Amino acid sequence: MKKEFLDLLAEKLNTGSMRNIYLNALPSRYKARMDFFDIDKLKNAFSDEFFTNLFSEEKFELRINLSKYDEKDEALVNKIEYLYSENNNILREEGFNSFAIGYPILVKKNSKTQSFLKAPLFIWKLNIVRSKADTNEYIITKDEENIVGVNKVLMSHLMNDEKLDFSEISKMDLDDELFSIDQMKEIISKLNEKLKMGSTDVTTAEGKIIIEKFPSPEILESQASNAPFIQKSALLGLFMRQNEGVIEDFNNLRMNFDDFLFSVNNLDKFQIAGTNSSITTDPSQQNVVETLTDSQYKIIQGPPGTGKSQTLTAIITNALENGASMLVVCEKRTALEVIAAKLKELGLDDLVAVFDDPIKDRKTIVKRVRDMEEKLITPEKYDANKYSYSINEYKNLKTNYNNHHKILQKQIMVQQNNIAVKDIFDNLFTGEPQDKFYYIETKKINLDKIYKVQDNIKSLIARIGSMQKITEFENVYNNNFSKINSYDTFFTDTTESLKKIEQITVLITNGIAEHKDGFINNYGFNKFKVALLSVFNAKLRDIKDTWNEINKEDKVIEKYNKEYTNDKFTKHNYDKYMTELKLFSEKLNSISGSREEFIAFLESKKSDVLDNETKVFMENFKKETAQKNIKNVDEYLLASYYYSVLKDNNVKEDSYKDYSINLDKLVEFDNYVVENQKFRIKNYWYDIRSRALNIFANDNNIKAVYNLRKNAQFSKINTLREIISMDLAFFQKMFPVIMVDPDTCSAIFPLKEGIFDLVVFDEASQLKLEEVLPSLIRGKYKIISGDIHQMPPSNYFGAELERDPNAQDNEIDEESLYLADSESLLDFVNNLKEDTVMSYLDFHYRSKNPKLINFSNAAFYDSRLIPMPAKVEYIPINYYQINGEYKERKNISEADKIIEMIFSDEILIDGKVPGIGIVTLNQEQKDFINKRINKFLSENNDEKIKTRYNDLVEANMFVKNLENVQGDERDIMILSTTFGKTSEGRFIQNFGPVNNQTKGYRLLNVLVTRAKYKFIVLTSIPEENIQGWEKEIQSQGNNGKAVFYAYLAYAKAVSENNSETEARILNVLSKNKFTQNDSNAVYSSSNNSNIMRILKEKKLVSETDEVIKNYKIGGFNLDYAIRKQGEEKPKVVIDININDSFSQENVSYKAIIYRRNMFKNMGYEYHLLNATEYI
Secondary structure, three states: OOOHHHHHHHHHHHHHHHHOOEOOOOOOOOEEEEEHHHHHHOOOOOHHHHHHHHHOOEEEEEEEEOOOHHHHHHHHHHHHHHHHHHHHHHHHHOOOOOOOEEEEEEEOOOOOOOEEEEEEEEEEEEEEEEEOOOOOEEEEEEEEOEEEEEEEEHHHHHHHHHOOOOOOHOOOOOOOOOOOHHHHHHHHHHHHHHHHHOOOOOOOOOOOOOOOOOOHHHHEEEEEEEEEEEOOOOEEEEEOOOOOOHHHHHHHHOOOOOHOOOOOOOOOOOOOOOOOOEEEEEOHHHHHHOOOOOOOOOEEOOOOOOOOOHHHHHHHHHHHHHOEEEEOOOOHHHHHHHHHHHHOOOOHHHHEEEOOHHHHHHHHHHHHHHHHHHOOOOOOOOOHHHHHHHHHHHHHHHHHHHHHHHHOOOOOEEEEEEEHHHHHHHHHHOOOOOOOOOOOOOOOOOOHHHHHHHHHHHHHHHHHOOOHHHHHHHHHHHHHHHOOOOOHHHHHHHHHHHHHHHHHHHHHHHHHHHHOHHHHOOOHHHHHHHHHHHHHHHHHHHHHHHHHHHOOOHHHOOOOOOHHHOOOOOOOHHHHHHHHHHHOOOOOOOOHHHHHHHHHHHHHHHHHOOHHHHHHHHHHHHHHHHHHOOOHHHHHHHHHHHHHHHHOOOOOOHHHHHHHHHHHHHHHHHHHHHHHHHHHHHHHHHHHHHHHHHHHHHHHHHHHOOOOOOOOOOOOOOHHHOOOOHOOHHHHHHOOOEEEHHHHHHOOOOOOOEEEEEEOOOHHHHHHHHHHHHOOEEEEEEEEEEEOOOOEEEEEEEEOOOOOOOOOOOOOHHHHHHHHHOOOOHHHHHHHHOOOEEEEEOOEEOOOOOHOOOOOOOOOOOOOOOEEOOOOOOOEEEEEOOOOOOEEEEEHHHHHHHHHHOOOOHOEEEEEOOOEEEEEHHHHHHHHHHHHHHHHHHHHHHHHHHHHHHHHHHHOOOOEEHHHOOOOEEEEEEEEEEEEEOOOOOOOOOOHHHHOOHHHHHHHHHHHEEEEEEEEEEEEHHHHHHHOOHHHHHOOOOOOHHHHHHHHHHHHHHHOOOOOHHHHHHHHHHOOOOOOOOOEEEEEOOOOOOOHHHHHHHOOOOEEEEEEEEEEEOEEEEEEEEEOOOOOOOOEEEEEEOOHHHOOHHHHHHHHHHHHHHHHHHEEEEEEEEEHHHH
C-alpha cells in the first residue's frame, strides 16, 4: 500500500464535509432540517418550554398536534412528518437515532477556502414518535439514553484546518450528569479564548436561553466576514453518524505511514479444533468455513436471500471454538442485530458486545465486566470426552465421504479421451440390466473406436434387421463365399423358381377345380407333369443345396429333402405335393427377401475402413451379442466399454464398502456436533475469562478501571477507548466477538494491525472504502461479505473520485488511483491481485415462491441460485396497469392505489397484517406517498384506520425510494414505477439511476428481491414500451431500461399465469440456461432398466407407481422421484451419489447431510443410492 493511496482516500473522506449538517447547519433547502424557532407557529411558546426542560430535566416529553394548522404553515407540518418518517427508517436500519437538536450555531469564515462555517456547538439526541391514540399527534421526548455532546466534527475541523488545539473540549464527556447552562457557557468561553468571537452570551439577564430565528445565509456570512460569532438559533434535524474517529485514524496512518505494514505475514491457521459450527449450514455456506484460512482476504459472494447472516454466524461459532477474537463491522445496525439474535438463540450472546455509540454503550459494558468479576456464571456441563470422540469420528467420516465423491467426480484419461466418472455411472444406470458386461481392453480400444464400431453396427442393423442375421451373413461371407459363383445369379435363379412354382401351383389348382377327379386320374397328363417337373426339380435341387450350405440349420429345407425328393407323382399325392410346394415357396420367398440385406452386407464389407484390431474386436463383439441375444446392441457396447473403464481404473475400490453403512453415522455426528458445540464454546471461554479476571485483578482494580464514577485511582470516568487501551487482550477475552459500525470501531479500539484474528464486514457493497480501511487493518483474516450485483454506497451513482481543488497536482500512481476509486470495500478487495479467494453462496431462502427470485437468478446470477420450493401454490407477483398521469415527477393515481391497498384486506396474509415495504423510482413520489398517508390519516381518524396504521407501523412498514432499500426485506413489497405519460401524452424514458448502462441493473436487482411472500407492481408505463423488452435486451443486454422493461413483462406474465411468456423471458435473460421441469421422462414400473431393477429390489416401486427421471423441486434437481400413477406429488425422492449436488470437493459430506435433512423435512421419503454398489 502506498501513501498516495491513503491521501486519495482522505480526500474522499473529507469531500462534502462542508455540506453536512455538522458544519453547515442551515435549515433552508433541506427537507430533513428545520428552524426550531418556527415550531412556535404550530404550538405557542413550544421552544421556551422545550429548552426549559432540556436544561432542567433528565427525561421529558412534549406533544405537537398537527390536526389544525394554517395553510401557510403546511411546509412546517410536512417537515415534521418527514423528520419522523426518515428517523424511523434510519433507526430501523442502522439502530442509530439521528433525530437531534443543535444549539447554538458558530458562524466562521474558513481562512483557507474562504467558505463559511455554520456549525452547531452542542448536539442533543432526541426521540420523535407518532401517537398511537391520535395519528395527528407527534411526541418529542428525551430520556437518559439521549445524550448530549460537543460537535466533534467541528472540533476536528478547527484543529485540522485552523491548526487550533481544542482536544480538551473534544474529549469532554458531557453525559456524566445533567448538562447545565453554566457548563455550556464555560465551554463557549474556552472556545472564545482562541476564536475571539466577541459576544458569546446565549442567555437573557434572567438566565433564560435565547432562541432566535435563523437569518438568511447572506446576513450570517456578512456578519462573520470580520470575526466569528455565536448565532443563537437552534436546528432540529437528522444528524447522521459522524466520522471523526475514522478521520483521526487516517491522520495517524498518514503521519506514521512507515510504522504500518498494511498486511499480515505468517497468518496463523487457527482452526485447530476443526471447521465445525453451532448452526446448520448448507454446502455453500459450509465451504466458506472450510476454506476460511486459505487466504488473507475472503470474499463471500452472497446474492439476495442466500443466508449471509447464517454464514457469518457459522464463522463466528467456529472461530469461538478455536479461541479466536473477532471484529464484525457493518454500517447498518439491523444487519448486526440479525447475527446477534442468532448467537442469542445459541446462548452465546454473553460473548458478544454490540456498539453503536461509545458514550451510551459504555455504561452497559462497564456493568457487564463488573458483574463478571462479582460472579462469572458457570456454564452447563457437557460430556467433553464424548464431544472430543465425536469430533474425531466426524472428521474421519467427512474425509472419507469427501474422498468418495472426489473419485466419483474425477475425470479419467483413457488414451486421448477424458471421461467423467459420473457420466459413466449415469449411462450404466439408465441402461438395461445385464448379467455380465463384455470386457473391452481399454488400453487398445479407445472411445473413438467404440463410436466407430457403434456407427458400423447401427448402420448394419438399420439395413439388415438383427444381430442374428448379421452373424448368419458373416458366416456365409467367411465360410461359403466360394460355393456361390455369383450372388446376383443365385438370387435371380431363386426369383425365377418362385415364378415357376407359382405357375405350377396355378396349373394344378385350376385343373382340379375344372376337371376334378378327371384331372387327378388322367395318367397321360400326370406323365406330362412329371416330365415337366423333372426339369424344374434339377434347378430346385441346386438352389436347395446351395441354401443348405448357407444356412445349415434350416429345418424346412431339411424336411423337404427327406419327403419331396423321394416321392413319385401319382394320383394319390396331389394334396401333399401342393402342401410341399407351398412350404418351399415360402422358403424361396425368404431367400429372395434377404437379397437386399445380404447385398447391403456385402457393400458394408467393401466400404469397411476399420483397422485390423478394431475389426477383430467388432467381429468378436457381434458373435457375443448374437449368442446372448442382446436386444439393444448399441447401448450394450457403450455400457460394456464404460464398465471396463471403471474396472481398469479401480473406481470400485474397497473404501466404498462403508458408504451406505456409515451414512446414518455421518448424519448422527453432524447433529451431535451442531447441538453440543455451543456447550464446548461456553466452557472454553469460561475458563479463559476466569484466568483473565484473576490475572487482571492481581495487577489492577477492575472496578477502578471499569469505573462508574470518579475514584481514587482515576479522577474522571474512563472512556471506552481508555478502558480498552489499558488492556486490549483482557477486553477481548471478556468479549471475543465485537460488533460495531466503522466509526465506532475507530473511536474505541487502538489503531494497530492484526489485533483481531478475524475482521468480518457485512453488506460490504454498501461500505465506503475510506470509512472502513482503519477497521480492515485491525484484522488478520479479512472476511468480506456482500454481493457484486447489488448497490454500491448510495452516493456512488454518477460520482467519481473528487479531487481537492487546492491540492497540489502531483503525479499519482495509476494503481493507487484505481484502488482508491473503488466504489466500495467489496469492489476494492475484489480488485486486489493477490491473497484473495471468493466463495459463492448458492441456496436462496428468502422467497416463499421461486418465481420471486427467478428473474434475478436468470438475469444477473447465471442461473446458479437454487431457490427453496414453494410450500403452497399461489401467484406471488401481482401486476396492475394503472395508467396514471406523470406530473411534477409524481403519479397521484399510483399513490392513491397504494393507500387503498394498505388500508384494505387485500394485503392481509392469513388474516394478519404483514410487513410491507413501499418503493418508488424517485424521491418526489416517495415523499408524496408519505404525505398521502398522513392526509388519509388526518381525514379518517377512526379506530379501524388507527388500528390498521398502528399494525402497519408495528410490522415495520416503510416508504423508500429504490436507492435506499438494500438490506431490507418485507413480506409484501409494493412498487410504484411512478413514470408514465404526461397530460400531453408524452412519455419520457428517463428513469434516473436505473438508466445507468453499467450499474443501473443493481438497483433493479435489489428492488425486485426484497419480497418474501409477494411483490406488487403498480405501473403507468405504456404497454407498448414494456412489450419492446426483447429488442431492448438485444440492444443493451441485461441492463438499464432494457432489463427494467423485461421485469415488468415478467411480472405481468407471472400475474396472469402465462407460463410460456414467463419462461421465454427467463430464457432470453439467461441465454437459455433457465430450464423448466416439464420435460422429464416418466417410466412405468414395467420399464426395463437398471434403475428400475434397483428400485424394485429395494421395494421402493409398486405396480401402480411411476418413476420420473430428473425431477425438480424448487431449484433442486433429483435423479429420480416415485409417485402413484395419476398423482402429482411424489412420495419418494432419490439421489445417486454421482449427482452434481455432491461435486464440491470440500463439502460433499455436507451436501449429503443437507439434502437428506431437507427433503425429509419437506415430507418426502429420501434415499441416496451409492452408484458403486450396482456395478
